[in-house]
Amino acid sequence: MESFERARLGAYFTKITTQFLPEERAAAFLITHLLPERPGFVRAVAALSDLRAVLPKPKSINVSARREVERFVTVDTLSRDLFADPDTALDYVESRAGGERIVLLDVGGYFAPVLADLHDRFSGQITGVIEDTENGHRRYATLDKLPCPVVSVARSPLKDPEDYLVGQSVVFSTEAVMRGRGDILHGRPALVIGFGKLGSSIARLLHAKGVQVTVFDIDPVRRTQALSQGFTVARDRESALTGAGLVLCATGSVSLRGEDFGHLHNGAYVATVTSSEDELELDALPDVYTRTAVGDHLTRYRTTGHYFYLANGGNAVNFLHGASVGPFIFLVQAEILAAIRLLSLSDLTPGLHEVTAPDRAVIAAIWLSYFNR
Structure with missing residues (x-):
């Protein structure tokens, strides 16, 4: 300052x-x-x-x-x-x-x-x-x-205002990480898990950038809210993961369990808005996945026939750029x-x-x- x-x-x-x-x-x-x-x-x-x-x-x-x-x-x-x-x-x-x-x-x-x-x-x-x-x-x-x-x-x-702007910073930092290896948001269907204050902000911002957005939330009330705002609402987590090139986790609890990672689309990016211990069950990921740093703050998880990318080790991606x-x-x-x-x-x-x-x-x-x- x-x-x-x-x-x-x-x-x-x-x-x-x-x-x-x-x-x-x-x-x-x-x-x-x-x-x-x-x-x-x-x-x-x-x-x-x-x-x-x-x-x-x-x-x-x-x-x-x-x-x-x-x-x-x-x-x-x-x-x-x-x-x-x-x-x-x-x-x-x-x-x-x-x-x-x-x-x-x-x-x-x-x-x-x-x-x-x-x-x-x-x-x-x-x-x-x-x-x-x-x-x-x-x-x-x-x-x-x-x-x-x-x-x-x-x-x-x-x-x-903070919740809205945190959503902006999450989208900014996610795209910055993706651009670090030559990828962009556009052309990658996005899945937002959790449609609370942060998740809804992220979904709206991605949509404003021309990204196709699907929402998954375990709360039926929030699913109806997402649907009323024009978003595609997934019926189940597995099918939603299969079609997403970008997954943003915004639940504040466990968004992805060990068995969920295998359903990720090949080459999908995963980012979170809170700490990895809150959002991701990484310890339950099968040992067959190898972890390789493939850029600044980006790790590739790979096994035979399957791979995905994790931003910032699964921790809040917006803190890479100060979370301002x-x-x-x-x-x-x-x-x-x-x-x-x-x-x-x-x-x-x-x-x-x-x-x-x-x-x-x-x-x-x-x-x-x-x-x-």
Whole structure:
């Protein structure tokens, strides 16, 4: 970022943090994509909480951003294993904030598997969780009983611009990878698996580029939505894969299992919008497939009579080019900051919650005053 852009972003977050000062500061743990613009947001979180650790998602770490953040806060290593075992998770949280009130800021439901156990056993108090993504929202929603408030911004109208622009960045990065070996989008029928916010955005953008798009989703409601918008809707995954030259996985859960890869059309490209551990069951792929790097961020999987290409090792393809959505990401980040204050009010019951509509309106007005120029 240029110096004047940094100054404007700093002024914006100062205005937001002044607007949403919590009644009582809590300690915080922040999971985030540590992208180039992210230090400003991290500073804002630290202004509203006693930020004990930043845990960057491992496949989206900008080296310069990490160095900048390390100057003012501890940066720890994040893995699913850290929050898969209750004892491991408890030891970690106790080591950083034992006996204190804490807020957990999440991206993708990392804390969900151990939340109930942490809530019961932690020597302090878990004030609540703030979740940023649809995938994480669903992970918390499917828990039998939430032990504390979870404020989700995943379905906020302020996130709609980000979702649309993430779809654009996915299509851009996918085409860039394909062009790296002389291929283009056109002439390759595309299959979009998952017709949620991101999947529908990707499908529309591909269609606008003149690409033939088929949609597959296990949810019959979403299938009817796709059909009403003019897309071909596959009846089953197997037949859809057989005819697709490009497969984009946008479910946030497993899109392709081990047995599905054998149905891919020869030479098909596969790309995802989340991590490989969420979208692809690569470990179940038969050992007969050999893996060969055939270009920047592109791997060919090949066995006798069959081959396909996987972009970015199965991880989110848009992160190859920074996953930038411009200043619209600052709307979502501001809502996360507002959620910190909401949790500090201490009157939320256990369960899923959202930031209020008036607070969203305040955020949008502040954002427009800084970025609608």
